[in-house]
Amino acid sequence: MVLKSFVDVHPDSHFPIQNLPFGVFRPTEASPARPGVAIGDYVLDLSAVSSAGLFDGPILKDSDCFCQPNLNKFLALGRPAWKEARVTLQKILSSTEPVLRDNVALREKSLFPMSELEMLLPTAIGDYTDFFSSLHHAKNCGTIFRGPQNPVPLNWFHLPIAYHGRASSIVVSGTDIIRPRGQGHPSGNSPPYFGPTQKLDFELEMAAVVGPGNELGKPIEVNDAAEHIFGLVLMNDWSARDIQAWEYVPLGPFLGKSFGTTISPWIVTLDALEPFACAAPEQDPKPLPYLAEKVSKNYDIALEVHITPSGQKDSSVVTRSNFKNLYWTLTQQLAHHTINGCNLRPGDLLGTGTISGPEPESLGCLLELTWNGQNALLLNGITRKFLEDGDEVTITGVCKGEEYNVGFGTCSGKVAPAPCP
Amino acid sequence: MVLKSFVDVHPDSHFPIQNLPFGVFRPTEASPARPGVAIGDYVLDLSAVSSAGLFDGPILKDSDCFCQPNLNKFLALGRPAWKEARVTLQKILSSTEPVLRDNVALREKSLFPMSELEMLLPTAIGDYTDFFSSLHHAKNCGTIFRGPQNPVPLNWFHLPIAYHGRASSIVVSGTDIIRPRGQGHPSGNSPPYFGPTQKLDFELEMAAVVGPGNELGKPIEVNDAAEHIFGLVLMNDWSARDIQAWEYVPLGPFLGKSFGTTISPWIVTLDALEPFACAAPEQDPKPLPYLAEKVSKNYDIALEVHITPSGQKDSSVVTRSNFKNLYWTLTQQLAHHTINGCNLRPGDLLGTGTISGPEPESLGCLLELTWNGQNALLLNGITRKFLEDGDEVTITGVCKGEEYNVGFGTCSGKVAPAPCP
């Protein structure tokens, strides 16, 4: 029989008792931030659960990790603590367990309607890295930026290419994204354009949240790498294509991507995703030994991007993709990141890169969907080449099971106009 | 008459009363980290000065910014607080002021011999950015990596090119640097090399430490940018050239630089550097309005790199350069960084990029000095193309005045062998 919660959970909900994603929230603007898990349309306050003494396992019993304004301390404890928390929470939320179900006072102190509270960034992010792990995306971008001859550089097939992103401008879903100003690629011999970006784009991504991490100089072995990944979030790596095209040679993207990166508030754990694991694609050439894993896993996560054009009520789906379109796995990304001794810290974020699939309707950004603005998209009678002020972009992700879904909720942001000069 | 301290300061010292650079230290391994300023061969403990009530100005009187394990809270207060601290510290350290000079108990509690304590990272670094602001370096690297046709991309002259670096692996001077392993550029059609880097290099840089910073979406105007720079440190951006050459297309340097970046423990303030300000070079083409400053400043800071080869006692000078070789100013770098709305936070680090000058003996890294390993350097009878295990690299920087120096001390690190596979 399928595990059920005493909290009413709609069959379509992203947040059944099998999921229990972790986030950070505050019930009111004046109250302090604290960790919670989502259950149906409610959030269970983990600081309240902890204060009530319900975390009674050996690792969490005397820990103050849930009385913190972010999840970093809990993440640092590693998988045994994560498992213990999951076991405890599935127990106290289950329909057959009275400890919370029948304690009205505790329920009132610890269960908050999701619609009435504010979600915050779940972790303090020390460093944010963005990979480039979809071959379809790499091929399309390479063709657009550098032409059809060898669009994918040879190194791409040997290592999971990545760059360091900006940690300070990562924001939680719901935060407006202010259109950046900057220098755009000049046409021909004219001087570079300066002003609000004319090619504002989204990028459909997911990101791994790092657990314990490693000491400087001590790489993490690829077959141990999953022990260092707490879970996944949805991510929109907003991009200004004209700024990016002009600045990125030779040191990579900078201001074209550092003005804002949106993540979903809920971190879905690898434990919750495990039933939806699937084989990763065959890799040719064979990866070097430090990237060769005993089991190479992807996850079957259906992803969609919706745009609600400025002034409209209805959204249109512009992309349907899937996490399993990625060529390099999360564990290969993490092992590669540390092979030089680079240290990862709890809460670090590893973006997958834009998740494009092979079909035209599975492309993960407007750059690809409109082929750099050459072909407009039709959204309920409105056309778009790139994003306009007031447009809202929403990413959703869900693993569809036979008896329940494990979902990520949404990751959304609306475009606000550039500041006046 | 020149201001003098009651603390004995040798005329060659980097740390006279005119300097007073800020750092963080602990007297013993067991004692908590706290801010200090260098004076001669001593460090003045700012938590002790603060506890004694000697910061009596309006901003610092009731602040606990010096009772912190890093300088971030002090940096966030901005230039008025920095000026107030400087005035107070120059007063209480001066030869004519009895408050500290004649208080033996307080002197014993607050003045520590520099040789007996441990220096730590001065700030918690949220984000680290590395620029590319020396034209000589850009030209040489471009020629080596991409050939002699147009070695400097056109964008370089229009904007201060930069990329995001790794914050987690920034270490304080004196920390060993573990030789990274990774994939190196394949020769011809062979598969990529894997193993300890064969082209380990230093990069002579300096870095600006950010003060208050800005809110997301609110750029800092170039003529206000100096208000957001607390001071400068020396920096060695260790680089693995074979890893970098293979990975950096198209998203920029990643593992070739993320295994360690060393900074000097002392932040020399812009106020202390002001007497050594000089005009920045003419820029052609004229920068866009958002980068055009009323006064364009560099600083005359003499920089040297010394290498002590493994097993040797004596070091050799391999480079003599100067901060004033930079084309883009610190304030232009900072204004550019925020023009897209990207937020800077107190303690962020902005590296200048390798500071190469025009002369062959002023090149800021071995890549340039040996032309990618083609010509060996001779160090006291020992040859080097790249760094070997046990080599120690030390950067020094000093402004030489007629009556005193304002110096940075040293920034050094020794190469430790790669971990066994």
Ligand SMILES: [Ca+2]
């Ligand atoms: Ca991206």
Ligand SMILES: [Ca+2]
């Ligand atoms: Ca550098």
Ligand SMILES: [Mg+2]
């Ligand atoms: Mg971004």
Ligand SMILES: [Mg+2]
């Ligand atoms: Mg570095």
Ligand code: NI
């Ligand atoms: Ni960072």
